[in-house]
Amino acid sequence: MKAKGILSAVLAVVMVMMVVSPVLADKPVGFDPVTGAETAWSNTGCAKIQDGTIVDSAGNPLTVGFDEFGYNYQAHLFVGTYDTSDRVADGKYWGSTADYADDALQMKWSDEWLSNVDCDGDGKLDRGLANGTSTGLSRGWLTNHVNGDYIDASGVSQHYTYFVKIGWVGAGGPLWNEFDIFEEVYNDPAGGFHGVTVLTDPGLGQFVEH
Numbered sequence: 001m002k003a004k005g006i007l008s009a010v011l012a013v014v015m016v017m018m019v020v021s022p023v024l025a026d027k028p029v030g031f032d033p034v035t036g037a038e039t040a041w042s043n044t045g046c047a048k049i050q051d052g053t054i055v056d057s058a059g060n061p062l063t064v065g066f067d068e069f070g071y072n073y074q075a076h077l078f079v080g081t082y083d084t085s086d087r088v089a090d091g092k093y094w095g096s097t098a099d100y101a102d103d104a105l106q107m108k109w110s111d112e113w114l115s116n117v118d119c120d121g122d123g124k125l126d127r128g129l130a131n132g133t134s135t136g137l138s139r140g141w142l143t144n145h146v147n148g149d150y151i152d153a154s155g156v157s158q159h160y161t162y163f164v165k166i167g168w169v170g171a172g173g174p175l176w177n178e179f180d181i182f183e184e185v186y187n188d189p190a191g192g193f194h195g196v197t198v199l200t201d202p203g204l205g206q207f208v209e210h
């Protein structure tokens with residue numbers, strides 16, 4: 001697989017995140033300054049996933065824990081494949097039968113990227129949520145970790161791994177106008193890719209807004 005193809009897939013996944021809306025504990029208010037991990041949670045009046053009032057893009061209520069596709073919106077986590085990341089387990093990634101469709105994908109995101117509460121009452125998880133107000137567009141950060149196989153030009157099965165960390169930087173960002181890639185690690189020995197291709201990582205803690 002070519003790096004360009006992988007990044008396109010990653011971007012597509014991110015777009016999925018933009019349209020899928022999911023939900024439980026309340027909004028996190030305490031964070032590890034280095035890793036960005038949540039350490040404390042508030043008790044606001046915002047709707048929670050466990051209330052049963054927050055739905056996904058298909059109108060199905062979100063539930064606590066991992067769903068059938070691999071999303072755990074409460075934990076800001078996805079563990080599945082490109083195929084299931086589009087919330088349709090059909091062996092395809094948004095209709096594409098590209099080789100990476102069956103590749104393992106893990107995603108993690110900050111609460112600002114996609115929160116686990118609905119504070120604005122639209123029945124969807126809030127995006128860009130800071131101090132109880134949602135901007136409607138993701139902020140914070142997202143990571144993708146891919147572990148996959150593909151058949152090369154000689155018909156031989158090859159293995160690759162890919163990691164990318166994307167963060168919101170505001171207007172003028174080089175990625176989708178408001179984002180940037182802070183870390184990218186691509187290992188595909190057969191394809192000639194070895195290790196870090198982008199690294200300007202400032203630490204995920206810098207993306208926390210509260």
Ligand SMILES: [Ca+2]
Binds near residue numbers: 083084090
């Ligand atoms: Ca699918």
Ligand SMILES: [Ca+2]
Binds near residue numbers: 100102103148149150
């Ligand atoms: Ca594959």
Ligand SMILES: [Ca+2]
Binds near residue numbers: 118119122123125
């Ligand atoms: Ca909402």
